[in-house]
Amino acid sequence: xxxILLTHGSGGTLMHKLIDSLFMRELDNPILREKKDSAIVKIxxxxxxxxxxxYVVNPILFPGGDIGSLAVYGTVNDLAVCGAKPLFISLGxxxxxxxDRDLLERIVRSVSLAAKRSGVKVxxxxxxxxxxxxxxxxxxxxxxxxxxxxxxxxxxxxxxxxSVLVSGTIGDHAISVLSKREGISFSxxxxxxxxxxxxxxxxxxxxxxxxxxxxxxxxxGVATTLNEMVTAGxxxxxxxxxxxxxxxxxxxxxxxxGFDPLYLACEGRVIIVVQKLHEDKVLxxxxxxxxxRKARVIGRxxxxxxxxxxxxxxxxxxxxxxxxSGEQLPRIC
Amino acid sequence: xxxILLTHGSGGTLMHKLIDSLFMRELDNPILREKKDSAIVKIxxxxxxxxxxxYVVNPILFPGGDIGSLAVYGTVNDLAVCGAKPLFISLGxxxxxxxDRDLLERIVRSVSLAAKRSGVKVxxxxxxxxxxxxxxxxxxxxxxxxxxxxxxxxxxxxxxxxSVLVSGTIGDHAISVLSKREGISFSxxxxxxxxxxxxxxxxxxxxxxxxxxxxxxxxxGVATTLNEMVTAGxxxxxxxxxxxxxxxxxxxxxxxxGFDPLYLACEGRVIIVVQKLHEDKVLxxxxxxxxxRKARVIGRxxxxxxxxxxxxxxxxxxxxxxxxSGEQLPRIC
Numbered sequence: 003x004x005x006i007l008l009t010h011g012s013g014g015t016l017m018h019k020l021i022d023s024l025f026m027r028e029l030d031n032p033i034l035r036e037k038k039d040s041a042i043v044k045i046x047x048x049x050x051x052x053x054x055x056x057y058v059v060n061p062i063l064f065p066g067g068d069i070g071s072l073a074v075y076g077t078v079n080d081l082a083v084c085g086a087k088p089l090f091i092s093l094g095x096x097x098x099x100x101x102d103r104d105l106l107e108r109i110v111r112s113v114s115l116a117a118k119r120s121g122v123k124v125x126x127x128x129x130x131x132x133x134x135x136x137x138x139x140x141x142x143x144x145x146x147x148x149x150x151x152x153x154x155x156x157x158x159x160x161x162x163x164x165s166v167l168v169s170g171t172i173g174d175h176a177i178s179v180l181s182k183r184e185g186i187s188f189s190x191x192x193x194x195x196x197x198x199x200x201x202x203x204x205x206x207x208x209x210x211x212x213x214x215x216x217x218x219x220x221x222x223g224v225a226t227t228l229n230e231m232v233t234a235g236x237x238x239x240x241x242x243x244x245x246x247x248x249x250x251x252x253x254x255x256x257x258x259x260g261f262d263p264l265y266l267a268c269e270g271r272v273i274i275v276v277q278k279l280h281e282d283k284v285l286x287x288x289x290x291x292x293x294x295r296k297a298r299v300i301g302r303x304x305x306x307x308x309x310x311x312x313x314x315x316x317x318x319x320x321x322x323x324x325x326x327s328g329e330q331l332p333r334i335c
Numbered sequence: 336x337x338x339i340l341l342t343h344g345s346g347g348t349l350m351h352k353l354i355d356s357l358f359m360r361e362l363d364n365p366i367l368r369e370k371k372d373s374a375i376v377k378i379x380x381x382x383x384x385x386x387x388x389x390y391v392v393n394p395i396l397f398p399g400g401d402i403g404s405l406a407v408y409g410t411v412n413d414l415a416v417c418g419a420k421p422l423f424i425s426l427g428x429x430x431x432x433x434x435d436r437d438l439l440e441r442i443v444r445s446v447s448l449a450a451k452r453s454g455v456k457v458x459x460x461x462x463x464x465x466x467x468x469x470x471x472x473x474x475x476x477x478x479x480x481x482x483x484x485x486x487x488x489x490x491x492x493x494x495x496x497x498s499v500l501v502s503g504t505i506g507d508h509a510i511s512v513l514s515k516r517e518g519i520s521f522s523x524x525x526x527x528x529x530x531x532x533x534x535x536x537x538x539x540x541x542x543x544x545x546x547x548x549x550x551x552x553x554x555x556g557v558a559t560t561l562n563e564m565v566t567a568g569x570x571x572x573x574x575x576x577x578x579x580x581x582x583x584x585x586x587x588x589x590x591x592x593g594f595d596p597l598y599l600a601c602e603g604r605v606i607i608v609v610q611k612l613h614e615d616k617v618l619x620x621x622x623x624x625x626x627x628r629k630a631r632v633i634g635r636x637x638x639x640x641x642x643x644x645x646x647x648x649x650x651x652x653x654x655x656x657x658x659x660s661g662e663q664l665p666r667i668c
Binding site: 003004005006007008009010011012017020021024025028029031033034040041043045046048050052053054055056057058060089090092093094095096097098099100101102103104106107110111113114117123124125126127128129130131132133135136137138141143145147149332333 | 336337338339340341342343344345350353354357358361362364366367373374376378379381383385386387388389390391393422423425426427428429430431432433434435436437439440443444446447450456457458459460461462463464465466468469470471474476478480482665666
């Protein structure tokens with residue numbers, strides 16, 4: 003009998019297969035079929051973004067964040083990358099019996115601060131407690147509603163020649179969680195990049211009407227996110243290895259542990275595809291935000307290799323970069 | 336150091352204390368403060384209902400339902416009792432590594448059927464998988480958005496003299512889950528009442544503009560829900576013990592296990608408070624719905640004992656019925 007594996011939750015190929023072969027098949031409707039970070043729903047004449055995420059990160063406290071702030075920022079970012087202004091979020095907590103009240107307080111305070119920082123209100127919630135051993139400390143679900151301010155962002159608008167930008171160094175979140183979990187420390191301390199991107203994104207969309215598409219590279223990392231963009235098979239994406247922004251601590255962690263930063267989850271980074279003409283404008287706007295200081299062009303949309311993402315390596319070669327297959331890091335978010 | 340207990344998730348007094356002393360304090364805002372089953376949020380001129388619930392029911396399959404349909408109906412009902420037409424729901428699943436794929440398929444199909452039956456669309460979702468032993472089979476979060484069609488339902492409108500109605504027998508859900516969990520069977524088989532109430536509620540609101548307030552008596556049961564209504568201390572509620580609709584199997588289960596049906600969770604029942612004048616009209620409307628055949632007046636709003644709920648017993652006495660204290664049944668939903 004087929005069993006569900008950790009890999010089914012990794013964000014990679016097995017998860018995409020599970021989603022297509024089960025969730026999409028059973029729950030099929032035009033909105034779900036879009037497979038955006040948020041559903042775009044119409045109520046009357048209003049277009050809203052609606053999204054959900056459950057957070058099971060282990061450990062629940064890590065350098066640069068915790069499960070509470072992560073749950074808020076993750077949902078805020080899923081709304082923002084769809085061109086929405088995040089407004090309201092829900093907070094569903096599943097708590098393991100025996101959790102320290104102080105720890106719960108710390109997490110709820112973190113939710114509160116993160117909501118204030120992101121400009122959203124927590125308007126509804128739910129608390130469940132399960133017996134010791136039936137969950138691991140605490141799981142959080144946040145769902146969010148935003149108002150669509152910039153309609154029309156769509157992967158269908160992407161064309162060969164467009165530039166691919168990332169707002170900062172990649173993989174910091176994954177390495178921060180992993181180093182804490184495994185008790186490893188690197189010479190350069192790595193902090194999670196977990197942060198709300200709605201401000202940075204709104205500013206980029208204000209300076210340019212040539213932004214085609216955005217997505218935050220969470221589970222599966224930049225490589226998986228770019229592969230999701232090319233699935234329609236109309237174009238390829240070339241990444242310039244030389245330009246990938248990777249912090250020293252993340253490099254060290256990857257070398258030590260055998261990870262590729264391209265597959266590591268970020269929780270406060272966004273990939274923006276913009277028409278070449280507006281590349282500088284958008285880059286400047288991103289860099290003017292403290293969360294985007296290290297924004298860079300990392301690649302471009304190409305006609306060659308449609309449906310593929312490839313790396314132009316430092317040594318001058320080319321290497322196809324597939325979607326994450328197998329599990330690098332369970333419970334990273 | 337204070338620890339979180341199972342009772343903190345029971346729906347009773349300890350849960351209310353945790354909510355007030357932690358969640359309300361840290362996350363305070365006017366919408367959250369309303370403490371409705373759904374948050375009522377304004378986006379532009381539109382009033383929307385927004386709600387969330389996590390489901391951790393054990394076992395995940397029980398007579399009359401499963402965690403999938405329960406998760407849909409629970410959220411649909413939380414929207415409907417606030418006068419909203421449920422439209423869109425999200426589906427967040429946390430799955431334990433090793434779960435049978437067939438079981439997952441069964442649950443997702445159940446979500447799909449329940450969504451169709453309720454007239455809502457599942458438009459966004461998330462899947463996480465955690466290691467064996469880090470959660471118990473599967474937990475589901477559903478959040479929902481509805482459009483407010485009947486604004487103005489409010490506990491503040493309730494006045495002495497109003498009638499208190501319930502749409503059917505009480506406690507069926509809790510006894511169904513418990514009998515399955517403990518492997519007990521009663522002479523009369525008890526099925527969960529888990530069902531979508533949006534149709535029944537919309538009809539009741541259509542026939543009468545004198546419906547003051549509604550709530551579905553889930554965790555903590557009818558007793559706890561009525562106690563939530565009287566907290567402002569402006570009126571009391573008298574329940575007529577003689578009129579409480581309790582199925583034979585539930586009676587048997589309660590006698591055997593020492594439960595009071597007033598504290599048992601329902602998942603397909605609604606309590607409606609309506610002006611006495613419209614009692615018959617609303618009752619007829621409810622009974623015309625297959626889910627409301629056994630609707631009854633179970634009590635009335637009174638001036639005496641403000642802030643209290645009391646039972647007028649079969650023997651002619653009076654007994655104060657407090658909010659659930661302590662845990663009757665963990666993981667009932």
